[in-house]
Each structure stands twice: as structure tokens, then as C-alpha cells.
Amino acid sequence: MNEILFNSLAALAYAGVGVVILAVGYLLIDLLTPGKLHKxxxxxxxxxxVILVSANTLGAAVVVTTAILSSDSEIGLGAGLLSTAVYGLIGLGVMALSFLLIDLIIPAKIAHMISNPEPHPATWVSASAHLAIAAVVAAALT
Incomplete structure (x- = not known):
């Protein structure tokens, strides 16, 4: 019974870290794009x-999930939660950096394209970069 209780609490703790990482990812995208994302x-x-936030959320989830699966149960719950948070933040940081780098090398500012109501193909480039970088960070964890 103690094992079920401990594992249940651990699952809630990991879910909490995941939710925080996803919220930070949303706030990061909100900071990088003009206008308020919720609006x-x-x-x-x-x-x-929608495309950019969805890709960022999926990318962050890939990194957090891999960090959880890669955490060694022998290091303890606290260290596992910490490593999940650290790797999640690294993933978000690298995804944000890719957004800024793409914005530097393309002829127009992707940040402004994101806030434009007219669909733009460059959004898919940035979204794909988020997912690709998340996959790379996730692979580095295994």
C-alpha cells in the first residue's frame, strides 16, 4: 500500500513539474511574439x-516526458523532479533560441508573422524547429 501511495504522489509531483514547464513555455512564446497570446x-x-504554441507545447512535453523516463529511480524523487525541471527548462531555452535565430536569418520577422491573422508558411518553419529541437534534447537525455 505504501508503494502505491508513494508512486501516486510521485506521479502528481512529476505532473506538477510538467505543468509548470508547459506554463513557462507558453509565457516564453508570449514574450517573444507581439501581442498577447491569449487574445x-x-x-x-x-x-x-495556434500553430506555434501547439508546437512549443508538444516540444516541451516531449522533453519533459523523456526527462521523466530517463530519471534514474535510484537517485530519488527529489533529484528526479529537479532533473526533469532542469532539462525541461533547457529544452524551452533552446526552442526560444531557435525562434530568435530563425527570426534573424529570414527576410521578414517571424514574430510579426505570428501575430498576423493571415496564415503564413514561416509559422510552420518555426513550429517544426521547436519540435525538432525538442526531439534533439530528448535524444540527448537517453
């Missing part, structure tokens, strides 16, 4: 913002 997505139904 762009839920009020204006902007497809560019």
Missing part, C-alpha cells in the same frame, strides 16, 4: 499563433 488564440483565432 491572439482565443479571441482572434489566429492560426499562426
Amino acid at each position: 491572439l488564440i482565443w479571441e482572434e483565432r489566429n492560426p499562426n499563433a
